[in-house]
Amino acid sequence: xxxxxxxxxxxxxxxxxxxxxxxxxxxxxxxxxxxxxxxxxxxxxxxxxxxxxxxxxxxxxxxxxxxxxxxxxxxxxxxxxxxxxxxxxxxxxxxxxxxxxxxxxxxxxxxxxxxxxxxxxxxxxxxxxxxxxxxxxxxxxxxxxxxxxxxxxxxxxxxxxxxxxxxxxxxxxxxxxxxxxxxxxxxxxxxxxxxxxxxxxxxxxxxxxxxxxxxxxxxxxxxxxxxxxxxxxxxxxxxxxxxxxxxxxxxxxxxxxxxxxxxxxxxxxxxxxxxxxxxxxxxxxxxxxxxxxxxxxxxxxxxxxxxxxxxxxxxxxxxxxxxxxxxxxxxxxxxxxxxxxxxxxxxxxxxxxxxxxxxxxxxxxxxxxxxxxxxxxxxxxxxxxxxx
Amino acid sequence: xxxxxxxxxxxxxxxxxxxxxxxxxxxxxxxxxxxxxxxxxxxxxxxxxxxxxxxxxxxxxxxxxxxxxxxxxxxxxxxxxxxxxxxxxxxxxxxxxxxxxxxxxxxxxxxxxxxxxxxxxxxxxxxxxxxxxxxxxxxxxxxxxxxxxxxxxxxxxxxxxxxxxxx
Numbered sequence: 001x002x003x004x005x006x007x008x009x010x011x012x013x014x015x016x017x018x019x020x021x022x023x024x025x026x027x028x029x030x031x032x033x034x035x036x037x038x039x040x041x042x043x044x045x046x047x048x049x050x051x052x053x054x055x056x057x058x059x060x061x062x063x064x065x066x067x068x069x070x071x072x073x074x075x076x077x078x079x080x081x082x083x084x085x086x087x088x089x090x091x092x093x094x095x096x097x098x099x100x101x102x103x104x105x106x107x108x109x110x111x112x113x114x115x116x117x118x119x120x121x122x123x124x125x126x127x128x129x130x131x132x133x134x135x136x137x138x139x140x141x142x143x144x145x146x147x148x149x150x151x152x153x154x155x156x157x158x159x160x161x162x163x164x165x166x167x168x169x170x171x172x173x174x175x176x177x178x179x180x181x182x183x184x185x186x187x188x189x190x191x192x193x194x195x196x197x198x199x200x201x202x203x204x205x206x207x208x209x210x211x212x213x214x215x216x217x218x219x220x221x222x223x224x225x226x227x228x229x230x231x232x233x234x235x236x237x238x239x240x241x242x243x244x245x246x247x248x249x250x251x252x253x254x255x256x257x258x259x260x261x262x263x264x265x266x267x268x269x270x271x272x273x274x275x276x277x278x279x280x281x282x283x284x285x286x287x288x289x290x291x292x293x294x295x296x297x298x299x300x301x302x303x304x305x306x307x308x309x310x311x312x313x314x315x316x317x318x319x320x321x322x323x324x325x326x327x328x329x330x331x332x333x334x335x336x337x338x339x340x341x342x343x344x345x346x347x348x349x350x351x352x353x354x355x356x357x358x359x360x361x362x363x364x365x366x367x368x369x370x371x372x373x374x375x376x377x378x379x380x381x382x383x384x385x386x387x388x
Numbered sequence: 389x390x391x392x393x394x395x396x397x398x399x400x401x402x403x404x405x406x407x408x409x410x411x412x413x414x415x416x417x418x419x420x421x422x423x424x425x426x427x428x429x430x431x432x433x434x435x436x437x438x439x440x441x442x443x444x445x446x447x448x449x450x451x452x453x454x455x456x457x458x459x460x461x462x463x464x465x466x467x468x469x470x471x472x473x474x475x476x477x478x479x480x481x482x483x484x485x486x487x488x489x490x491x492x493x494x495x496x497x498x499x500x501x502x503x504x505x506x507x508x509x510x511x512x513x514x515x516x517x518x519x520x521x522x523x524x525x526x527x528x529x530x531x532x533x534x535x536x537x538x539x540x541x542x543x544x545x546x547x548x549x550x551x552x553x554x555x
Contacts, residue, residue, distance in 0.1 A: 354554065
């Protein structure tokens with residue numbers, strides 16, 4: 001394919017234009033997210049679903065739907081699945097066991113139902129072991145994992161695993177509909193579930209399931225075309241969730257923002273806007289902090305402002321901006337943020353705004369940061385450090 | 389006679405100064421098409437350096453189809469002639485799940501001191517399709533194509549450029 005090579009002698013180019021060299025990905029970088037930001041990945045690939053190991057020594061995430069993990073203090077990336085694996089979510093259940101929700105080796109064009117897989121750190125296999133089929137949602141549980149699976153076409157069941165990934169308890173009582181996402185209460189005795197009722201197109205019901213009694217109850221049901229986005233979070237006596245009208249255009253005319261953060265008391269009732277969040281705030285995803293006192297929020301102050309990371313303290317009714325980014329696109333997927341186990345930082349995924357012109361960089365592709373979605377650790381001040 | 393010579397000399401000097409000023413201003417205002425991107429140019433122990441120069445207009449003309457060509461300049465910024473400089477082009481997708489990188493290589497036999505060699509690669513830049521049906525959580529965007537160009541001197545030092553082509 002090579003056509004020709006010819007020496008042109010003293011053909012000099014015109015004026016020099018320099019591009020600043022990139023900082024190695026392992027070090028502290030400032031890609032527009034703050035000077036203390038640290039990159040956990042670099043180069044091409046659509047990253048997603050970060051998950052810290054319980055001790056905070058490793059972080060797993062998806063790249064173009066396959067699963068990788070790496071130590072937080074080195075760049076020794078390890079792949080846990082084949083590249084054709086389609087992972088939706090990952091959760092560590094111990095320092096050496098990673099649970100993966102996804103589908104292995106899809107074939108044809110039919111969507112393959114997701115299953116629950118287990119990958120062990122001490123094994124080099126790229127074929128994780130299947131634990132359960134037709135699983136719709138996973139979440140970290142006390143000493144293991146909690147997951148929801150399909151029971152027929154209209155109902156879901158719940159199960160708990162041990163730290164090894166083996167199923168420890170299977171709950172006999174079913175939940176009507178499909179569980180889209182779930183998370184645990186602060187004491188780990190209950191789970192809050194976002195459920196799509198049978199026959200509905202939207203995830204519109206919030207359930208609470210008592211893991212001791214094995215019974216569930218409906219907490220609230222959204223009206224009309226409203227849907228719950230992402231994973232509801234349990235903080236104190238309230239359940240927090242992001243909801244809005246499905247398929248509403250972000251830039252539509254009107255004063256009501258498309259997605260808001262709501263909360264509802266754990267005993268049930270009508271949802272109310274979360275305190276401390278401005279009326280114009282557009283929410284994308286939320287995660288409760290490990291101490292259960294703060295909510296990490298990815299969203300925008302208003303429909304026309306850039307996406308940033310915020311921390312909400314509902315008791316103080318205070319929303320603090322962690323990043324004040326103007327030119328990075330922070331990924332807004334429901335699973336695209338994760339607190340570190342100690343609550344000192346949050347992992348997010350971001351990239352610079354893509355250009356419509358060819359971009360030339362003076363570095364190998366696998367060292368580039370801003371040009372592709374990459375994973376960053378952003379330090380977050382503790383409640384005692386936050387300005388009042 | 390002295391007055392005529394004096395006025396002619398003055399007029400010539402004024403013309404040269406004005407022309408020089410216009411040339412200077414024109415040079416400031418014109419953005420060069422070929423740009424030298426030199427922060428990481430390779431410099432061996434002998435002080436030899438190589439640089440890669442790409443033409444942005446040519447890059448903008450690349451399309452996702454067969455038979456594309458890329459002209460680039462490998463420049464010897466050292467004081468000695470360079471021999472056997474390997475120039476490689478790697479074409480691959482932003483989607484790392486696709487493992488079909490294509491490699492092209494050429495060797496420039498000689499580049500004189502402070503001189504340059506022009507290299508042309510001809511390659512295919514196919515439109516890609518997602519290999520599988522994707523669930524809602526997967527990348528909703530089409531993947532961009534990436535060109536990674538590297539010029540490597542015999543001592544192992546190299547200069548590299550990565551080009552990210554827009555959709």
